[in-house]
Amino acid sequence: ATPMSIIAGVGRAAEFGVLVRDADALQRASNLDTLVFDKTGTLTEGKPEVVTVKTVAGIDEAQALRLAAALEQGSRHPLARAILDKAQTQTLPEVKAFRTLRGLGVSGEAEGHTLLLGNRALLDDQGIATDALHDEIDRQASQGATPVLLAIDGKIAALFAIRDSLREDSVPALQRLHQAGYRLVMLTGDNETTARAIAREAGIDEVIAGVLPDGKAEAIKKLQREGRQVAMIGDGINDAPALAQADVGIAMGGGSDVAIETAAITLMRHSLMGVADALAISRATLRNMK
Numbered sequence: 001a002t003p004m005s006i007i008a009g010v011g012r013a014a015e016f017g018v019l020v021r022d023a024d025a026l027q028r029a030s031n032l033d034t035l036v037f038d039k040t041g042t043l044t045e046g047k048p049e050v051v052t053v054k055t056v057a058g059i060d061e062a063q064a065l066r067l068a069a070a071l072e073q074g075s076r077h078p079l080a081r082a083i084l085d086k087a088q089t090q091t092l093p094e095v096k097a098f099r100t101l102r103g104l105g106v107s108g109e110a111e112g113h114t115l116l117l118g119n120r121a122l123l124d125d126q127g128i129a130t131d132a133l134h135d136e137i138d139r140q141a142s143q144g145a146t147p148v149l150l151a152i153d154g155k156i157a158a159l160f161a162i163r164d165s166l167r168e169d170s171v172p173a174l175q176r177l178h179q180a181g182y183r184l185v186m187l188t189g190d191n192e193t194t195a196r197a198i199a200r201e202a203g204i205d206e207v208i209a210g211v212l213p214d215g216k217a218e219a220i221k222k223l224q225r226e227g228r229q230v231a232m233i234g235d236g237i238n239d240a241p242a243l244a245q246a247d248v249g250i251a252m253g254g255g256s257d258v259a260i261e262t263a264a265i266t267l268m269r270h271s272l273m274g275v276a277d278a279l280a281i282s283r284a285t286l287r288n289m290k
């Protein structure tokens with residue numbers, strides 16, 4: 001193995017907008033067999049939009065939206081942005097006792113009501129029945145939207161279906177990677193039904209869903225224990241432990257600083273084509289050395 005050709009490979013990658021931390025990273029990249037993708041912001045645009053609002057009988061839609069938006073003022077989650085955008089310029093009530101429940105949702109009190117906003121797992125945990133909206137939850141999720149549920153005073157009140165589109169070049173990039181023989185996996189905190197619908201659109205056959213933020217690194221470890229050489233591709237702060245655990249962490253350009261600092265490879269463009277380029281270059285470089 002000549003160090004010179006590795007250095008040339010790192011340089012060549014840079015021409016493609018792919019920053020490789022060191023020679024070792026390029027070497028490890030050439031041996032990968034499994035690529036794990038974060039969903040939100042990596043496969044998708046990361047710009048979710050509310051597409052449907054559905055309330056239970058007796059709950060006013062505008063009021064449900066006001067209360068949900070009031071809670072989301074305290075959250076930095078991309079889903080919070082979607083609900084705030086939908087509520088637009090309405091003046092929102094003050095929220096007390098606000099809490100973020102990582103990977104689940106948010107809670108607080110406003111206008112004398114106890115509020116809980118998040119996924120079905122969160123409402124299930126709290127013993128809040130979601131039956132009244134089950135059909136709509138399933139319908140939205142199977143179409144690839146994320147159902148965000150609002151409970152008011154311990155009762156299900158509304159569903160916000162939030163859609164985050166795939167990035168334009170995700171599908172062709174994943175096709176390239178599939179053809180190159182990699183096993184492609186989606187890793188997400190979102191629910192299984194939504195995740196599977198988006199994975200189908202993306203051309204990804206394997207889904208690990210409903211994973212809490214702390215569980216992402218563990219999910220990577222599990223694949224490694226099966227003898228896999230794993231890359232994790234992500235953009236968020238909450239992806240950093242999984243990026244560190246992977247044999248090669250790949251950070252999307254424009255993502256969080258923590259992700260970039262942790263990753264062995266950083267893409268200057270926020271495009272999965274960079275992943276295909278990076279891996280092709282790593283293989284070509286190492287092949288020349290054998």
Ligand code: ADP
Nearest residue numbers: 040075077079080103104105118119188189190
């Ligand atoms: P991801 O893997 O997409 O980054 P997260 O772990 O951040 O997922 O969140 C998992 C799920 O928890 C979301 O899909 C959503 O259902 C729920 N959730 C988390 N934060 C919020 C929030 N601020 N508002 C509503 N729902 C939330």
Ligand code: MG
Nearest residue numbers: 038040041236
């Ligand atoms: Mg993300």
